[in-house]
Amino acid sequence: MSIFDRANLAVSRRQLLIGASLTGAGLVIGFKPHPAAAASEPFAPNAFIRIPQDGKITFVMPSVEMGQGIYTAVAMMLAEELEVGLDQVTLEHAPADPKQYANPLLGDQITGGSLAIRGVYEQMRKAGAAARIMLIGAAAREWGVSPDACKAEAGHVVETGGSRRAAYGSLIAAAASEAVPQDVPLKPASSYKVIGKPAHRLDSPEKVNGTAKFGIDARPDGVSYAAIAICPHFNGKLRAVDEAPAMAVKGVTQVVRIEEAVAVVANNTGAARKGLAALAIEWDPGPSASVSQAELERQMDAAIDGKALPHLNEGDVAKAEAEHGPVHEFVYRMPILTHSAMEPMNCTVHVRPDGCEVWVGTQIMSRTRQAAADVTGLPVEKVVVHNHLLGGGFGRRLDVDGVILATKIAKQVSGPVKVTWSREEDIRHDCYRYLNYSKVSAVLGPDGLPLSWRHRVIGPSVMARWFPGFTKDGVDLDQMGGAESPYAIPNRQTDFARHEAPDGMLTGNWRGVGATRNVPPVECGIDELAELAGIDPLDYRRRLLQHKPRLLAALDLAAEKAGWSTPLEKGKGRGIAVAADFGSYAAMIAEVSIGGDGTFKTERIVCAVDCGQVINPDTVEAQIQSGVVYGLSAALYGRITVENGAVVEGNFDDAPVLRINETPPIEVHIVPSAEAPGGIGEVGTPGVAPALLNAIFMATGKRLRTLPIDQSDLRRV
């Protein structure tokens, strides 16, 4: 279970009330989340569909596009029921308006947790169907026939068995006076013409010809450009800076000082960066100045056997341990990670006395708007947020620290100012995935299968800050996600030893959230137990997953496609990891080789996934590949270190990420499923590190329990 998978948040059909209105923009169809409020407002201005008299139909996108393919998927759902071709529509970002565009599972305008499709699958189809019914009704009325004698196809209503045919655009005035259907029947999946079939991404053309607009591409009239230096020390402050060297640079117009940063404003970002580089900034490093990596790791180690808050408790672990010892115990250590989205953090803000405009790409629209309101002191209604495509999200753009900084700077600048972070600022001021350690302990029964499973989760609570509703009695429910393992073990106990990053070091959500945190210790731990039991790791997992048919089927498919039973030559190994999260079920098998000189290579990754009803199979493949590459980067390179209360690494030279020459073939196999759709954007990431570590064990007999994989360790094997 991940962060947002709260069982009781399923969309209730009864909570949805359809509103429709005819606006200047055409026929608008949307849903209203609160029936009581909506009853007195029959025509809410919210909308997912806008049908003009002429031209293309507009679909308004409630989730943001950061590569995961949601724009295409949402369009497919709307198009399926509206009966239009994907070539007949254009897409538009939704404005900040959680009343209209909140993800129904989250209650807020957030794109995260791999929840977009799960949240809107029914909502979007109903929006499309309601519009279609009204358009058919309008045509039938004009033609004097029964709606049953009409059908919709390719953006037209046609008379079945007759010759009459009307484009949707010609029907909008009549359709607006149609009764809004309250109980909208939806097509059975067997009738889908769009959903489940491979579709080309609707955002490909603009991303291939350079016209796509990301936040960093915003250029409102009169914009100036700022480069920013944020105090490198956690919670440090600006002490002093002489602005003269920056002001001497051609194009520089202003040096802005705020409490924790200096910004240089110019008529182009290059001049701003040059001006910033010319400054000798004095920082007050603050109370964290002595924080070092060794100290942070020592504190984490101390927390392994310290106090913890209980979470899950099934059976009697202590009794099983007492009766069936020895207790096998493994400790896994995971590093600090950055997101390193390709689009560095940036935000453009225009603060005026009576209002504020923000241009940004964000996963969290309403908090973005609120942040600008808080900094300016303006009412939130006076803040307009222009959302953009995101040059990668991965959880980084679920935080609004960049919006806050840019707005603070913009308050001192006349006209709009675009604040662009350098890559170094982006890496040194991330909302990090902090150090996470796990201690797994188990006893084995006479058959070698585990009788007990204890998992202590040591790490920060992101939810305590970010989404307090997803904590319980001090336990971060996201951090605990999947810690108990999916396996049939009669006695299981998990607990949470909260240990936070140093003050001022922001920690946040990172692709795969709880699953990426817990699948490595769980899947490495189960592999170690299989080894102790002398049982093949596939067979071991299979025996323990008989109660999880979907996960088992994914595992079997991955094993078959990876050729698990075929022997490997010396120096090669295969490793398994399974993960059930985000409403999807995935199994991954990594194949690695270790050369005689210790040279490590990922030969191949095979992934099988059951994500329920597939919307766009091409996107499922792409997202698994994406998640795998992201996971490979982290497993092989991801490690941020801290010295003097500041992050040491700063760019792709000392904080490397995976490149094409290191990318193995990645095979994706979809388990056909008619179950409700699951998420897919994060499903590929959690299993990568444990699959690699388990494969390395098979190849070398060496258990690595610390990430990232230390390739020099392999040379010593």
Next chain:
Amino acid sequence: MPYNLTVNGKSYAVDVDGDIPLLWVLRDTIGLTGTKFGCGIAMCGACTVHVDGMPVRSCILPVSEAAEKPVTTIEAIGDTPEGRKIQQAWLDIDVVQCGYCQSGQIMSATALLAANPKPSDGDIDAVMAGNICRCGTYPRIRAAIKLAAQG
């Protein structure tokens, strides 16, 4: 002293310091935002443009060195035969995800194809290793370059 730039066949006189990287002149001064900023140290390739037909990292190329030379950016790369083929292959295979790095990927791939019409896997890796994609579109980049090489 203004520098005379020729970008995508159009002339621009830009009044900036000569050491300002071409990237920012393209994006901010001229307003061609298809070329992206990623790292500022020529490590990620997002800013790749062609100067005199050669792929360069515009984030470190001083504008003075691009003056009086033909500069081609993503906005016009489709006017070249190789650029057109690469862009079409990118569409056919749906390479893009977030899309941010793709301008640079396409500029690098186009230069590769122009210099080497039938690149091997090793050739592709060698050239494209200079371009980072955090969405992990690498498998499709490989496939798309091969597709373009057939066309």
